[in-house]
Amino acid sequence: MKRREFLARAAAASALAASAAAGLRCAAGGEPSAPAPGAKARVVVIRHESLAAEGRGPTAAQVRELLDEAARALAGDAKAADAWARSFKPGDRLGIKVNCLGYPTRPAVATGLAAAVGSIGLAPERIILWDRTNRELKAAGYELSDAGRGTRCFGTDALASRENGGYTADVFSSGSIGSLYSRIVVDDTTALVSACVLKDHNIAGLTCALKNFYGSIHNPNKYHDNGCDPFVADVCAHPLIRERLRLAVCDATRPQYQGGPSVRPQWQWPYGGLIVAADPVAVDRIGLEILARKRAAVGLPSLEAGNRPVLYLASAQARGLGVADLDRIEVVSVGKAWLDVG
């Protein structure tokens, strides 16, 4: 698709979105993204060939441009900065939680996102790209930085000298879980984005926006029974996450439909997409649908048939974290149709 054609389609999608309910969360935080009864959750799936490139993949600049478009489509604003400003304030301290375990979120997606949100006047120094450990971030290609200038990037373990290995001293309970949370969340952020990657998970079935926050607690190994249900929902339902989480941006540039969470190139394909919404449950549900369609297309059994259905989405919906019912999600498709998984 030519760029002009693409942008024309994007503009049309923005107009469509403008007529619907607001798709971005209020920057003031508070209650999460579950839409009012009867209203639909809105998810933007934006696709472009630049995202599907093999090797180094898209640049941060390319990602930023597409995310700006996605934000406009989501919020119905003409200007991207206006759209971002619905969810973030210049005074925020933003934590972009990436997933570096196994198959990682591409650094360009995270840095492109940081640049896009920064357009509202949020200083780079107030943005942290983070995950559990410096080692995992480096292995995933992230450039560690906590020098005081520019976007920061480090793991929870980098705060070990602050307290308790970088985690809270006390246990926070939420439903079935009891965990220490990362001090990055507690001390260093007022807002969070789940910058996840779309991939299969050998136990949970899916790891995307919600399960990404297993990287915010000290004991995720304790919560993999029963397909991680309801533990994933409980981790995200704690106010520490729930009240900070403003947006989910899923790296679906080259999703992996089997063999996750580790890297299995033979089961990745160039989908070339980013999935963006305020509702992390809806992002997961759309991501799941994409993986399910791809699995069917290549002749793999469904996750249900493989005895690993994604159970935690229903629990997340029950906790008011968002919408898991596909018929209650409005997908705004920008670029190639979102269900075209060929």
Added chain:
Amino acid sequence: MSGMARREFLRAVGAGVGALSAVRALAEDAANSSAAEGAKPQAAVHDARWFDRLPDKAVRCRLCPRECTVADVERGYCGVRENQGGDYKTLVYGNLCSTNIDPIEKKPLFHYLPGTLALSVATAGCNLECKFCQNWRTSQYRPEQVESIVIPPENLVRAAKARRTPTIAYTYTEPVVFAEYVYDTAAIGRKEGVGSVMVSNGYIREQAMRELANVLTAVKVDLKAFTEKFYAEQCAGRLAPVLETLEVLKDVGIHTEVVTLLVPTLNDSEEEIKGLAKWLVSHLGPDVPVHFSRFHPIYRVKNLPPTPVETLNRARRISMDAGLRYVYVGNVPFNEGESTYCPSCGKVVIRRVGYNVDSSMLKSGACGSCGRKIAGVWSQEDALAFKPKPPKEAKAGGG
């Protein structure tokens, strides 16, 4: 350090779990020993011993009843075992986060070398998650989240000998999750005249337990309750595998003591304690020492009071009425249930105050008053002479 008097050493390392100064002292010993002998300290990452390989670089852990299927780059439930490209590794081989020299009574083991000391060590991790865990700041952490120092097995044995502790205790967290280190250290200890006791939740598969029994000299098992409900809701585990472990230990013939922490309203009913005691009598015999310990609110159970002393005394009475001969009350100093009484004449055989042996009337493993044999392991020679009996199936088959 090896020349330091016991009292001086104990004062130096202090009491309680997590005395990293003691870890450092051991590490210094280890480093000095290694340097002296030209040996290289071993890394904490070590091949796991009990697992199966699965397709696509996955593994199935065969150490504990969870039998985690672990994909590449992931860890098992315990948080200390990791699949690294299809090879299953323990991350805590000698990676000690807690060391102390404790009275053996603190484990508690009351019928095993009373009045002696045990060099007590732990790594991070556990294969259960008890909401009332007293050591959760190490047991519920991953190895990279706690301060620790690697001490190879031979150096730990050397440290025990230098301190003249007859026993190494694998304790505090859960030795099942560092079983490879337990096995290797205990094997060396046996050759060097140092016994090894495992203070465990008993949540381990039979094969691994039998292999460990080849090198251990005693085991203490936490039987956390006698209902599946309690195990499921409070410990994220199951009761049945623990009972199976107790039966394996009985079959093997290793000295075993049982501890139950009584948590008010959750596992302290008369009916449950009766059931537990009857099961122990019928499956392990009346001579197995049983300890009912006092709960204190901690970790995720802070809404319940400490166990009333009367509850513990009642549990002791119920269990003795059910036929158990040696039943104790734990975590309640100066309680009469701390001492050992002769089942025949009723006189005190070993009087304890807290973790200390105040006086002993034990003579050659028998009551000093009436001469009745008291079940237990009373000498280091007996401890080191232990050899596990072969499995019943093997005996039935003529092997």
